[in-house]
Amino acid sequence: MKTLEQIAAELQGYDPHALPAELVGAFLERLVEPLPETETVALPQALQRVLARDVISPMDVPPHDNAAMDGYALRGGDLRAEGDTTLRVLGTCYAGGQGWTQPVPAGACVRIMTGAVMPADCDTVVPLEFVADGDGGDGTITVPAGVVRPGDHRRLRGEDLAAGRPALHAGQRLGPAALGLVASLGIGEVTVRRRARVAYFSTGDEVLSLGEPWRPGAIYDSNRHTITALLCRLGVDVLDFGVVRDEPAALEAAFRQAAAQADAVITSGGVSMGEADHTKAMMRRLGEVAFWRIAMRPGRPMAVGRLQAGSRSTLLFGLPGNPVAAMVTFLMFVRPALLRLMGATAAAPIPLRARSTEPMRKKPGRTEYQRGIVTRAADGTLLVRTTGQQGSGVLRSMVEANGLIVLHHHQGSVAPGDEVDVLMFEGLI
Numbered sequence: 001m002k003t004l005e006q007i008a009a010e011l012q013g014y015d016p017h018a019l020p021a022e023l024v025g026a027f028l029e030r031l032v033e034p035l036p037e038t039e040t041v042a043l044p045q046a047l048q049r050v051l052a053r054d055v056i057s058p059m060d061v062p063p064h065d066n067a068a069m070d071g072y073a074l075r076g077g078d079l080r081a082e083g084d085t086t087l088r089v090l091g092t093c094y095a096g097g098q099g100w101t102q103p104v105p106a107g108a109c110v111r112i113m114t115g116a117v118m119p120a121d122c123d124t125v126v127p128l129e130f131v132a133d134g135d136g137g138d139g140t141i142t143v144p145a146g147v148v149r150p151g152d153h154r155r156l157r158g159e160d161l162a163a164g165r166p167a168l169h170a171g172q173r174l175g176p177a178a179l180g181l182v183a184s185l186g187i188g189e190v191t192v193r194r195r196a197r198v199a200y201f202s203t204g205d206e207v208l209s210l211g212e213p214w215r216p217g218a219i220y221d222s223n224r225h226t227i228t229a230l231l232c233r234l235g236v237d238v239l240d241f242g243v244v245r246d247e248p249a250a251l252e253a254a255f256r257q258a259a260a261q262a263d264a265v266i267t268s269g270g271v272s273m274g275e276a277d278h279t280k281a282m283m284r285r286l287g288e289v290a291f292w293r294i295a296m297r298p299g300r301p302m303a304v305g306r307l308q309a310g311s312r313s314t315l316l317f318g319l320p321g322n323p324v325a326a327m328v329t330f331l332m333f334v335r336p337a338l339l340r341l342m343g344a345t346a347a348a349p350i351p352l353r354a355r356s357t358e359p360m361r362k363k364p365g366r367t368e369y370q371r372g373i374v375t376r377a378a379d380g381t382l383l384v385r386t387t388g389q390q391g392s393g394v395l396r397s398m399v400e401a402n403g404l405i406v407l408h409h410h411q412g413s414v415a416p417g418d419e420v421d422v423l424m425f426e427g428l429i
């Protein structure tokens with residue numbers, strides 16, 4: 001395991017006092033090792049879990065050539081190049097394998113339902129609506145010239161998944177589509193990485209928990225709720241330690257307890273310049289901790305490292321106390337680090353490009369994450385505006401926004417009409 005110093009030495013441009021946001025990800029990638037333990041769980045329990053092994057398809061999916069449309073299965077070679085084709089209707093194939101099971105001779109066809117096994121010798125389906133006269137009268141149908149080509153409207157055996165091939169790869173986080181894919185193979189359980197355990201506590205003497213009466217100078221703890229909710233979305237086990245007083249003995253006890261139980265400990269508050277040196281000294285005594293000032297806004301101060309709990313080492317992420325800064329640093333840095341801990345090979349989210357409808361002042365030399373509202377213009381293009389006041393204490397901005405406008409490190413001010421990157425909050429699946 002590399003020390004923080006060794007990791008820092010590998011990164012060109014690493015400066016803990018003005019750390020470019022791009023280097024944070026590179027640092028954490030080197031710091032975080034995936035959890036080695038695995039377990040086997042039933043499919044309905046596997047949502048959001050990370051596959052520990054490839055899932056190999058034991059069968060072809062679909063397991064047989066089948067009709068993609070309701071219509072008539074026929075031999076493509078029977079279709080006349082010019083002029084209509086008239087075919088005898090022998091019977092009906094139903095989904096589930098009932099009905100016509102004999103070969104189909106030249107000049108004949110079989111009525112077929114979507115999903116039914118294609119009869120031997122047939123390779124084409126003409127949809128019902130293309131057949132002019134149906135088979136009402138004399139037991140024949142007429143296929144007008146040019147409405148189908150040989151091979152049309154048939155799904156081939158194994159076209160979704162072929163037997164013996166990996167259907168899903170280790171590292172895949174199982175979402176609704178992946179669960180369906182596993183089920184389509186007849187597989188009822190999967191081997192996944194064990195769930196990560198993540199402890200959280202807020203720090204600060206002014207921070208009140210829900211239910212405590214308000215007093216002058218105090219604020220209610222919102223970070224505990226934003227961060228633990230974000231952790232739930234990741235599918236980790238959350239150990240909620242509540243609020244811990246700004247007092248060395250209480251903090252040390254909380255850190256020790258959390259580190260003994262969790263794979264990662266997340267805290268909010270107590271990482272800025274003004275923080276008492278005894279807190280930082282205490283954190284350093286418990287392990288290896290770097291105190292960063294990141295060249296970004298919001299979210300400048302952040303502590304990162306490892307806490308030693310006996311022979312185990314636990315990741316530490318000390319988030320800034322300001323509510324927007326806590327969420328943004330979580331989303332940009334902690335979330336990908338935890339996904340890595342969980343064993344996921346998740347790609348970074350891909351930003352949209354949207355045209356800004358307003359000017360945004362920005363100095364090159366730091367990354368800014370502005371809260372943005374993306375809308376669609378009448379011509380279909382995407383527009384974005386900020387939510388207004390961008391203070392890092394304005395949590396309302398995160399509620400009103402539907403994405404984060406990313407103004408990159410080297411980027412300068414934005415003029416109305418300029419395109420900017422936006423990371424949307426909601427994915428499709």
Ligand SMILES: Nc1nc2c(c(=O)[nH]1)N[C@H]1C(S)=C(S)[C@@H](COP(=O)(O)OP(=O)(O)OC[C@H]3O[C@@H](n4cnc5c(N)ncnc54)[C@H](O)[C@@H]3O)O[C@H]1N2
Nearest residue numbers: 202204221222223224269270271272273300320321322325
């Ligand atoms: N002289 C300087 N002062 C500050 C700097 C700086 O560079 N030089 N950085 C500022 C930035 S940026 C941030 S962010 C904060 C981070 O400070 P801390 O992480 O030490 O956090 P606190 O001081 O404890 O709190 C900051 C702010 O957030 C409120 N807060 C704290 N915890 C919670 C919570 N659980 N729920 C809701 N709100 C919370 C707290 O009351 C403060 O208003 O430092 C700046 N200062």
Ligand code: MOO
Nearest residue numbers: 298299300325392
């Ligand atoms: O981390 Mo701070 O949020 O930039 O105020």
